Amino acid sequence: MTDTPRAASSGWLGTLLASASFARAFTLVVFATVFSAHAIERTAGRVTYVTIVAGLCVLGVAVMVARRRELSLLRLVPTTVVVFVAWALASIFWSEDPATSFWSWVSMAALAFLAVVIGHVRDTLQTVRALGDVLRVLLAVSLALEVLSGILLDIPFTFLGIQGRIAELGPVQGIFGTRNLLGFVAVMALITFLIEYRTQSVRPGVSVVSVVLAGGLAALSDSPTVVVLALGVGLAVGALALVRHARPERRAGLQLALGALVVIGVFVGYTARHPIIALLGAGTDFSMRVELWNYMVDLLRQNPVQGFGWFGVWDQGQYPFNAINYWLRTDHATGLNAYFDVALQLGWVGLVLFLALGALALGRSWLVAGERRSVVYAWTPLILVTLLIDSMFESFTLTGLGWLMLVLCAVRAGQSRSWREKLDSGTDAAGPGAAGDSGLPHAQGDG
Structure with a gap:
């Protein structure tokens, strides 16, 4: 692995921006900023956090320009991410508050861009x-x-x-x-x-x-969700271990069997939800969530296809969020479920796109993790399992650190087993991955 990848622009600034050391520093600062968002906003204000993210986006653009010879436009961003973000942008035109929807979309797009940069420089x-x-x-x-x-x-x-x-x-x-x-x-x-x-x-x-x-x-x-997450991730680890140790000719059948077990498990979990909730001691909390979700579904019938416009975190003075909180006598800032939240804000079209984003990313990364020898490839599907399970109880995946991780995992998964690999195969040798620090899966060692 070289310490300094090939710079796309001449001069010391281009060399610095294209260096592995700068890529590592950039990645550390992005993670630290987004994961510390609550603390930054509470201690220094929202403007400070927005300014830091904006500055990182400017640096990200500079890094991508400096590394432009290593990048392929065709494989830059997964199609599912592009389409989902584009649909969120389109929702501005039917939002009750276009200005707020626009700035919420800008925040969404900024974090997605930072995730794309990290996915291509690391x-x-x-x-x-x-x-x-x-x-x-x-x-x-x-x-x-x-x-x-x-x-x-x-x-x-x-x-x-x-x-x-x-x-x-x-x-x-x-x-x-x-x-x-x-x-x-x-x-x-x-x-x-x-x-x-x-x-x-x-x-x-x-x-x-x-x-x-x-x-x-x-x-x-x-947190009651930690128990569910731990159980879900534990089962995913066991399933992935079985796949990784199975003979190549048996993996396809094993994958189908595991998929069937997941479907059966979801069905059993739904039918036995009340005993499970009682066991976790989360009956009151879950009852509150179910009541909230029922109101959200009732309101969704007003705009079933397109939703009410993208807001991310709820604007509690805006319809339909103010109506929900008024009816429930609460002050919810999210729908406590990413899937219901997406449906309410972006309609059934948005929900289908969101499900496609998560499912394709998980499928691609799971297949790669099952075939590659290095255990590091298991990180992406396991993080995705965490994100998708948690989305059933919280809306963290739609904003902030959850959205950053979802897009990052989607980018990582899209760098292999994508239909664009074949179209773009001619650029693989000199494109991303040619340098040791390029960020593509085949650039990694198996240690």
Whole structure:
């Protein structure tokens, strides 16, 4: 692997922008910024966060220009991402508040662009290492603030949303604002830290401490969704292990059998939902969510095809969100379900596009992980499983860090097993992946 990839522009600035060191620094800052969004907005204001993201987008454009000879326009962004983002943009024209919808779309497009840049300047192992480094710091800061608030000072840090209840064994929120978001991040961190351990990309001691930190905060978050996520990811790990150790000629049949089991599992889970909810102790929370989803479905009948326009996080003064909160006497900022939220904002067309985005990304990455020898390829499908399962209980996947990770995984999955591979095969030798730090899967080692 070369330390400095081929620069597409002359001069020291082009060399700097095209260097591996700059790509690593850029990736670290993007992850740190997006995953710390709540803390940044609470301490420095929304304008500060927006300014940082805007500055990163400018740098991202510069990086892509400097590396333009390594890139292929045909394989730059998965078609599903482009179509979904385009439909969200089109929804501005029938939104009740076009200005708010437009700026919400700009935020969505900006994070998607940052994910695309990372997907093309870092390979999977490098992405895992960067995310692991960032999450180690953020989770350690979260634990330190919880200890400071709940044990040493015994006062809540209301400006960060920290309730200071760690002495009671939770729930804790860390710097992420809510226990559910902390639990969601902790599960993604566990996957990342375990991949680091298996690939021996960090020292064993660091891996062990990282896993204990993430697992401890996941438990202290006391989030019912963490149990579901852990079960879902655990089953996915077992299924993927079976596929990876199966003989090549038997993999197709095994994949079909696993797909059938997933369908049966979803059906059984739905029919036995009430006992499962009672077992998890989340009956009251789930009843509230079901009531919310019922109202959302009722309102969707007014605009079933196109929805009410893209807003991302709800504008609580805007219809239909204000009507939902008025009827339920609450102040929800999301629909607590990414699929229902997409349907409400972008209609059934948007929901189909969103499902296609997630399903194709998961299918492609799963097939690659089942065939490649390196365990690092398991990271993308496992993160996607986490995102898609969590989307049944939260709307994190539509905005912020969840949306960034979804697009990043889709880009990573689209770099192999895509119909564009055949069309663009002539550029593979000199295109992305020719350099050691290009970011395409075949540039990675199997260590």
